Amino acid sequence: MELRHLRYFVAVVEEQSFTKAAEKLFIAQPPLSRQIQNLEAELGIQLFERGSRPLKTTEAGQFFYQHAIKLLSNAEEIKSMTKRIGIADRTITIGFVGSLLFGLLSPILYLFKQRHPDLKIEMMDMTTHEQILALKNGRIDVGFGRLRISDPSIKRILLREEPLMVAVHSRHPLAQHREGLYLADLLDQQLFLYPNIPQANFSSQVRGIFSEYGLEPRNVRVVRELQLALGFVAAGEGVCIVPQSARNIHLSHLIYLPLLDEAAVSPVFMTMRNLDLSEDIRYLLDCVYQVYEAEGIPHQRTTF
Incomplete structure (x- = not known):
């Protein structure tokens, strides 16, 4: 027995019609009827009173319906909780030079947190040199600094000239x-x-x-x-x-x-690993530009 069998059965009970249930499920009626017959054969009982109009469940069918609803509800809850746990486990670690927090980095991070409340954000105060090393060894995912340091494994975006x-x-x-x-x-x-x-x-x-x-x-x-x-x-x-x-x-x-x-x-750079251009980093960059535009800060958008 699979969850789809339960969904088919519940749809037929609630619509009181194989035809309407098939339309609701976006499948043809014959395959739906076969799935219900297979379910009855697996259970060894009759779930519907044949010939009734509108379609009615047997006593066993009503019992099965009540528990099928609970099982489907539990399945959705498990699915939802698993997704939330997966999202909560997502973390982006940001390195920054301290002076940037007194400027626009603070509203940028605030906007980023508001847009992605389930994303865990960790902040690490470090020099630009330390950021490059931390990016290469995986300690941080993105850095904000002021120095123009070139490294073949690092992508650098000039955000503005402050x-x-x-x-x-x-x-x-x-x-x-x-x-x-x-x-x-x-x-x-x-x-x-x-x-x-x-x-x-x-x-x-x-x-x-x-x-x-x-x-x-x-x-x-x-x-x-x-x-x-x-x-x-x-x-x-x-x-x-x-x-x-x-x-x-x-x-x-x-x-x-x-x-x-x-x-x-003084230039302000955003740096990240060349081969690690995740969606979270794209979202963060978009927040940078949104704050710049709101504050009237001259800048040129960069995409990657």
């Missing part, structure tokens, strides 16, 4: 330049950069932008992280170059001024 800004104390002499500053204005300032790790990072990226203009800041101090650098600035110890998204970090007497040099931008 403008850079200068964080200064509200009473700093540079604070009066509300329209913005140039890199040349910072050469003699105590300049805080971050992070202080040996690999290429945001601080080396900023130094590279100075170099593009043939400039070299004279007083540089590299600290552990963004928040520490901004803490020093808020204490009146100097200035700090940060991505535009960092202006969401509010400290007393801390203001942010635009950097007016054309090259004063």
